[in-house]
């Protein structure tokens with residue numbers, strides 16, 4: 034017969050907090066397992082601390098057992114930790130557990146914010162979310178301790194009696210409610226342990242099998258880990274994802290405790306920068322699937338784990354965002370990420386370039402959003418360039434050594450390239466390198482294919498073009514302009530540099546019959562043929578050492594194009610090709626010269642109806658314009674049809690001669 038040691042009332046103010054818990058935490062019942070297993074781990078840790086300090090000399094093989102009894106409808110959690118005496122039960126369970134639960138509920142019962150991080154703080158009492166009766170059987174580690182049994186049905190009444198338990202430790206038995214029978218399914222329990230308790234440092238057994246991973250690499254020192262350990266964790270956490278590009282190991286004890294490993298994933302074009310993917314842990318206990326309030330927004334696409342006991346968890350998310358420690362932790366994380374990028378840039382330019390496609394987006398997004406981060410990484414923003422930096426007369430890549438600001442030449446004179454052999458440069462180096470040629474002007478391209486003609490033209494005259502072709506670059510160019518206020522950023526198709534124009538050819542022959550220069554004749558010819566007042570015709574003799582200059586090019590003035598891009602962005606529309614643009618006709622090109630001759634003949638001869646050569650010249654003008662548009666992707670469906678129809682007409686006419 035069991036001897037009832039004590040029967041009594043738990044002195045809490047709310048008569049029955051149970052219904053409130055049920056109602057309020059309805060969707061999160063499952064967290065009881067995290068709370069109870071955490072208590073079990075704590076009990077084991079306390080015992081090993083006593084063992085280390087010599088206060089306990091018994092055997093110590095940490096272990097937690099989960100047991101499901103489908104007939105009795107119970108789930109029990111057994112640990113071989115410190116155990117409790119009757120006095121401790123009264124103190125810790127009757128007072129601490131209940132009063133902290135009461136405090137928690139009082140604080141949040143009227144709260145409309147359902148987003149309390151992880152519902153931490155409910156502790157032992159959370160078992161009443163799923164059980165209508167909870168039993169504790171426990172035997173303290175203390176010598177000659179009496180085993181105790183405690184039972185409570187979620188009201189304020191409890192019963193304390195002697196227990197038959199012979200082994201040190203504690204068993205919590207939950208008599209599951211009828212609508213909580215899912216916790217009798219081993220599969221469900223395994224899933225919950227994997228979610229919440231996978232990295233807890235004690236083996237958790239179910240049906241004779243250890244079901245948690247235990248090792249939390251982020252708690253280990255970085256020097257004890259190999260690349261393969263980091264990759265293994267990544268694959269474990271994100272099994273269906275591509276390998277990460279690189280990682281950052283966070284580990285600090287002061288002024289706050291933060292451990293973690295953050296991975297830079299390969300960015301997918303559809304990446305949602307508003308959705309966090311970093312898992313939040315508190316002392317190896319899983320808390321939340323994301324840390325959106327803790328990490329800076331620009332680092333949201335990173336993955337991995339942050340584990341900190343200094344992040345308040347029983348608070349609302351909005352409170353968390355404004356918490357001073359949390360803000361300092363966020364700054365620390367951003368700084369560590371910046372340091373890692375700097376380190377990679379310094380130690381392995383080739384790897385840095387290899388990852389740049391993806392890293393660049395983080396860096397640029399971060400620079401746009403966070404001033405401190407911008408300062409930290411500004412010297413590591415690189416751009417693919419058309420320049421051949423491998424040539425011996427170009428300056429070698431300089432690499433910053435250590436923390437001081439001394440610059441030294443890289444050990445290896447080999448300049449790193451990407452897999453296609455392209456070189457990369459910082460803006461600072463670009464400006465320095467081109468000082469003599471085009472001071473404070475940066476030529477850039479946003480699309481290598483459609484701007485190929487323009488890029489080639491620049492290249493042929495030794496002008497260096499940078500590629501700013503990632504989706505974030507539209508914003509980044511404006512940002513760079515505000516940062517480098519005396520530098521002009523010009524897309525290759527916005528205008529032409531004077532070096533591309535053959536100044537010698539500007540003094541042209543004047544036609545004695547019309548008293549017009551060749552350029553004026555060409556301009557007139559095009560204006561008449563195109564009949565598009567929005568298109569400005571400009572004639573220039575382009576330099577073409579290698580015939581790379583086309584007969585005509587469409588130029589989109591930088592400001593007009595940017596305004597258009599901006600309004601399309603604001604209205605969430607695709608960028609339309611601006612109707613106001615310039616057609617630059619290259620009077621050096623043989624085609625234009627032939628056309629001028631053809632047109633000139635027509636102007637002299639015609640009166641009234643256009644002559645056949647006048648008609649032909651007009652058709653060719655339109656064709657030249659369309660070809661220039663085509664190079665710029667400026668065609669819509671109608672334009673394409675007109676172009677093919679005209680091509681046919683033109684070919685027919687030419688073959689008739």
Ligand SMILES: Nc1ncnc2c1ncn2[C@@H]1O[C@H](COP(=O)(O)OP(=O)(O)OP(=O)(O)O)[C@@H](O)[C@H]1O
Nearest residue numbers: 072073076116125126129130154155156157158203
């Ligand atoms: N398995 C156990 N073995 C020994 N002591 C336990 C066990 N479970 C609970 N206790 C004691 O009961 C106390 C109250 O537990 P409870 O889970 O409510 O709060 P907590 O663990 O102190 O904090 P938290 O609210 O963060 O969980 C614990 O501090 C501990 O002293």
